[in-house]
Amino acid sequence: MPPLWSAPAADGPVDAAVALPGSKSMTNRALVLATLADEPSMIRRPLRSRDTLLMAGALRALGVAVDDADGGAWRVTPGELRGPATLDVGLAGTVMRFVPPVAALAAGEVSFDGDPHARKRPMGPILAALRALGAEVEGDALPFTVRGTGAVAGGSVTIDASGSSQFVSGLLLAGPRYAKGIEVRHEGPPVPSAAHLAMTMRMLADAGASAESGPDVWRVQPGALRGGEVDIEPDLSNAAPFLAAALVTGGRVTVRGWPTETTQPGDALRHLLADMGGSASWDGGDLTVRGGGAIHGIDVDLGDVSELSCVIAALAALADGPSRLRGIAHMRGHETDRLAALTTEINGLGGDVRELPDGLEIRPRPLRGGVFHTYDDHRMVMAGAVLGLAVPGVEVENLPTVGKTLPEFGELWTEMLR
Ligand SMILES: O=C(O)C1=C[C@@H](OP(=O)(O)O)[C@@H](O)[C@H](O)C1
Ligand SMILES: C=C(OP(=O)(O)O)C(=O)O
Numbered sequence: 410m411p412p413l414w415s416a417p418a419a420d421g422p423v424d425a426a427v428a429l430p431g432s433k434s435m436t437n438r439a440l441v442l443a444t445l446a447d448e449p450s451m452i453r454r455p456l457r458s459r460d461t462l463l464m465a466g467a468l469r470a471l472g473v474a475v476d477d478a479d480g481g482a483w484r485v486t487p488g489e490l491r492g493p494a495t496l497d498v499g500l501a502g503t504v505m506r507f508v509p510p511v512a513a514l515a516a517g518e519v520s521f522d523g524d525p526h527a528r529k530r531p532m533g534p535i536l537a538a539l540r541a542l543g544a545e546v547e548g549d550a551l552p553f554t555v556r557g558t559g560a561v562a563g564g565s566v567t568i569d570a571s572g573s574s575q576f577v578s579g580l581l582l583a584g585p586r587y588a589k590g591i592e593v594r595h596e597g598p599p600v601p602s603a604a605h606l607a608m609t610m611r612m613l614a615d616a617g618a619s620a621e622s623g624p625d626v627w628r629v630q631p632g633a634l635r636g637g638e639v640d641i642e643p644d645l646s647n648a649a650p651f652l653a654a655a656l657v658t659g660g661r662v663t664v665r666g667w668p669t670e671t672t673q674p675g676d677a678l679r680h681l682l683a684d685m686g687g688s689a690s691w692d693g694g695d696l697t698v699r700g701g702g703a704i705h706g707i708d709v710d711l712g713d714v715s716e717l718s719c720v721i722a723a724l725a726a727l728a729d730g731p732s733r734l735r736g737i738a739h740m741r742g743h744e745t746d747r748l749a750a751l752t753t754e755i756n757g758l759g760g761d762v763r764e765l766p767d768g769l770e771i772r773p774r775p776l777r778g779g780v781f782h783t784y785d786d787h788r789m790v791m792a793g794a795v796l797g798l799a800v801p802g803v804e805v806e807n808l809p810t811v812g813k814t815l816p817e818f819g820e821l822w823t824e825m826l827r
Contacts, residue, residue, distance in 0.1 A: 423662060463497060497523060513583070603713040617635040661700070783807050
């Protein structure tokens with residue numbers, strides 16, 4: 410295990426500008442769509458992190474060329490999809506949920522496995538859906554095997570996607586290549602992550618697919634996908650800890666290249682951080698958040714933007730009043746059980762966090778230093794770093810695990826505080 414990382418305490422208001430690498434969710438969707446396209450693609454400014462390298466590796470193993478191009482771009486040249494292949498999904502939800510529907514289109518056997526905790530992440534609904542759509546799949550969780558015949562009938566399928574929106578996104582992304590296309594209907598408690606579902610629909614449409622949705626139903630017609638140029642936006646969920654630093658220190662942080670219009674959940678930071686006492690201004694290119702001196706508690710449903718919850722929970726623990734973070738029961742199936750992890754680790758520093766059936770209740774208390782365990786979860790590292798700004802002596806476990814989506818986090822954080 411790497412040594413503990415002493416999260417730096419801020420010695421005054423931060424005043425910094427940060428340029429963040431590309432979005433994990435956009436990069437991995439772009440790689441999948443490029444794999445299924447009729448012509449080569451150039452993916453500009455992709456994220457290169459553990460999750461996206463695992464995605465590129467899995468697609469290469471199925472017969473696709475993903476090559477480095479000028480300026481850090483990825484050139485994707487689709488090829489005949491084929492097994493046999495043995496794929497490592499790591500702990501990446503996007504790889505474990507987006508690749509099996511592609512593997513079902515390959516001729517040959519494709520086996521999937523990942524990190525120990527990946528075996529605990531929910532997979533049942535998407536694997537059952539693939540079976541219902543005509544694919545042969547053995548197993549209901551990692552490790553599992555998809556035995557492709559080179560084609561999938563497709564059609565209509567009903568699933569409970571309350572455990573992860575990625576069940577829906579994974580099926581939709583491969584849908585254009587299924588003989589009958591795909592219709593996914595959801596039945597059950599609400600599907601989380603509306604923002605990521607919108608991203609799936611938008612990127613499918615941008616690639617030339619005919620895709621439409623209604624309440625709890627999504628449809629993609631069969632048809633060709635085009636390749637070409639795809640620009641990846643900066644990862645706005647990874648902006649969360651940096652912008653949060655403005656609130657914690659009463660300072661000012663700018664994130665470069667904030668998109669005009671985006672489907673990324675991180676865009677919600679503008680109003681979330683304003684509701685917590687900051688102010689956000691966008692100059693048409695960069696987003697700046699200023700801290701107002703105090704952090705306010707918040708009562709909010711984060712179900713549509715749950716990637717932000719770990720950092721929002723850290724801020725809430727430093728606020729001037731209590732918070733309730735709701736609508737995030739599905740985070741128990743993320744990289745770790747995040748509701749349990751946040752409760753244990755913030756309380757371990759002297760905090761008062763209580764798990765609710767669908768979220769967290771956080772009552773701020775004076776915190777003290779100590780070890781902040783991170784459970785192989787990049788967003789727990791980010792939460793620990795935010796707490797450490799205000800609480801001297803926070804020792805964050807396993808900093809490199811942040812490389813799941815932001816390998817340069819440590820350097821960017823140090824740079825921000827310089
Ligand atoms: O489709 C995506 O790119 C993602 C969807 C969300 O998954 P859940 O709906 O499982 O939360 C999100 O939390 C994850 O980080 C990325
Ligand atoms: C839940 C997350 O990741 P994954 O794509 O592995 O589900 C996340 O990044 O917060």
